[in-house]
Amino acid sequence: MGEDLADIGEFGVIRRLLERLPASQLIVPPGDDAAVVRTTDETLAAADLLVEGRHFDFAFSSPADVGFKAVTVNVSDIAAMGGRPRYVLVSIGAPTATPVSLLESLYDGIGEAARAYGVAVAGGDTVGADEIIVSVAVLGEPGPGGVVLRSGARAGDLLCVTGELGAAAAGLALLRAESGDPAARALADRFPRLVQAHRRGVARLREGEAAATAGARAMIDVSDGLISDAWHMCERSDVGLILDGHTVPAAAGVADVEEWAGVSGLALSGGDDYELCIAVSPDGVETLTRAVAPTAVTMIGRFVEGSGVELSGAEAPDVAGWDSFR
C-alpha cells in the first residue's frame, strides 16, 4: 500500500490532504492556529462524529464514500434548518499504520462533497487513534426563508416527507450479506440505488431551503430513522403524531429486501436517508409541494394534541431507530 502515516508524519499528511481540497476564498485558510471565515449576523452550527465499524465499514464503502458521508450528515443538519452550509472543519483520527493513500481518498470524498454542497474546508486536526474517526463541524447561514426549528409543529399540522425512505438501510443489509448470498447479490444488481443510497446519500439542501421559504413550520432530517426523528419533532413541538404507516413512501426494492431478509419496516426505522420531515399547515401543503418539486413530497401523518408517535396502518418495525449506545 505504499507509505503510511508514520513515513511522512503529521505535517506531511496535513500538506498532502489540503492539496486535495478545492481552492477556497477564506480570509485566513487552513494552516494557521485558526481559520478566519466570513459570517452573517447569525450562524448555524452543528457537528457529527463518524467512527469506523459503527458509522461506516470499509468493506462496504470506499474511503471517498466515507469522506462524502461525513460532510453529508453535517450538511443535512443545515438543510433541516432551511439554511445554507458555508464551512466545515474536519478532524481525522487514524492509526499510524494507515496508508496515506486511504486518507487521501477520504479527502477526495470530502472535496467532492465540498464542491457538491458549496462549502469550504476551513480547518481541522489530524491525530492518531485506534480506528478511523471523522469528526466534522459545519457552519452555515440562515436561508431566505429563515430558520426552521424542530419545535414549530402544531396540532392539526400535517407531516410530509421528501423523496423515499428505507433505501440506505436496505442497501446496507444487502452489502452485509452480499458476498455469501447470491439472492442478496441479485437484489443489489436489480436495485443498484439501494447500495448507492447507503454509500452516497445526498443531503436535501435545495429542498430544505425551498420548504423553509414555502412556510414549513418545523423540520428535521431523517438520520436516525423516521419514527425516531418524528418523535424528536413531537417532543420539541409538544404535540403527538398519528403516522399513517401505509402512506410512508418506501424506495423501490425496499419491500423486496424486507421479504428476502424477513424483516419489516425499513422505511419506518432505517437511518441515513437524509430525507426531510416537514410539518406544514393543511393549507400549506400545495405551496410546499410546488416549492420542493421535482422532488416528491408525501403526506404521511397528522399532528395532534398529546405526545409521542402513534403508528396506524402498518406493523411496528422490527428494529428501533438508531441509538449510538443501544
Added chain:
Amino acid sequence: MGEDLADIGEFGVIRRLLERLPASQLIVPPGDDAAVVRTTDETLAAADLLVEGRHFDFAFSSPADVGFKAVTVNVSDIAAMGGRPRYVLVSIGAPTATPVSLLESLYDGIGEAARAYGVAVAGGDTVGADEIIVSVAVLGEPGPGGVVLRSGARAGDLLCVTGELGAAAAGLALLRAESGDPAARALADRFPRLVQAHRRGVARLREGEAAATAGARAMIDVSDGLISDAWHMCERSDVGLILDGHTVPAAAGVADVEEWAGVSGLALSGGDDYELCIAVSPDGVETLTRAVAPTAVTMIGRFVEGSGVELSGAEAPDVAGWDSFR
C-alpha cells in the same frame, strides 16, 4: 460504577450532559438539528481532536481535567490569533460500557472551562467508539487588536514567549513514573505546579488579545513544543530563527525533573504549555511587555533571513516536538 451508556441510551445521555452546562444565550440552543449563534462579519474557527491513550490518560487526569483540556486546546488556538472565543461544539465518542458518571464528570470539566473562558457550548454529537474521543470545534471573533497570523514575522523581529515552558511535559513525566518511583513522588510533591500544568493548563486568552493590541506581528501557541511551533512560524513567515536556548524560561522544577529523568530540553520540546510565541519588532518589545504584564514576557530569539530554527546556547533536546504519527 452505576449506570452505563446502554442503560440510558443516546438521548438520555445527551439530556444528562446538557444539564451540566452553564445556561447560554444562544439564539437556538443545543437540541435542534443545528444551533444558531450570533456572529460578527468575521469568525475564527478551529478544531482539535483528543483521543484517550494518546492525548490523555485517565490514570493521570480526571474526566473533568480531560473536558477542561479539550476546551483549552481549542481556546488556545483562538488566543494565538488575538481573538475571543465564543462558542464550542463538542462531539464525544465513548464505549457503550462507559459509566454515565464518567461522561458527566467530563462535561463538568467542559462546563468549568466554558465559564472560565466565557464560551457557550452550542452543540455536538454523542456516539459509540472503542476509546473515549473528545472532538471540539471553537468559534471566536477577532479581538480589538485584529487578527494576528503565524505569517507576519520579519527578519530583524524578536521572538518572545509568555510565562514559562516545560511544566506540562515535566508533570506528565512525573505522573508516568510516580506510583513506582519515590523520587518522582518527592518531585511531584515539591513542585505541584508541574502536575497541575499537565492536568489543567490554561489558555493565555488575555495575553493573546493584549499582544495583538500591542502590535504583535505573528503569534502561535506552544502546543507541540517550542522548537516545533517556532518552526511553523518561520515556515509561514518565510524567515529563519536563531533561538537562544539559554534564555528560554523553564518552569521551576523542570531542571530537577530533567536531572531525575536523565533527559534534557523539556522547555524546548515539551508540548501542552499553551504559552504564546510572539514575534515583535525590536522597538515594540517594551509595549508588548507592558501590555501582557503581569504575565512575564521573555525574549528568546531573533528572526533572520533564511529558513528553519537554529538553536544556540543549548543542546538540542532529546525528544522532538509532538507529531501525531511519530
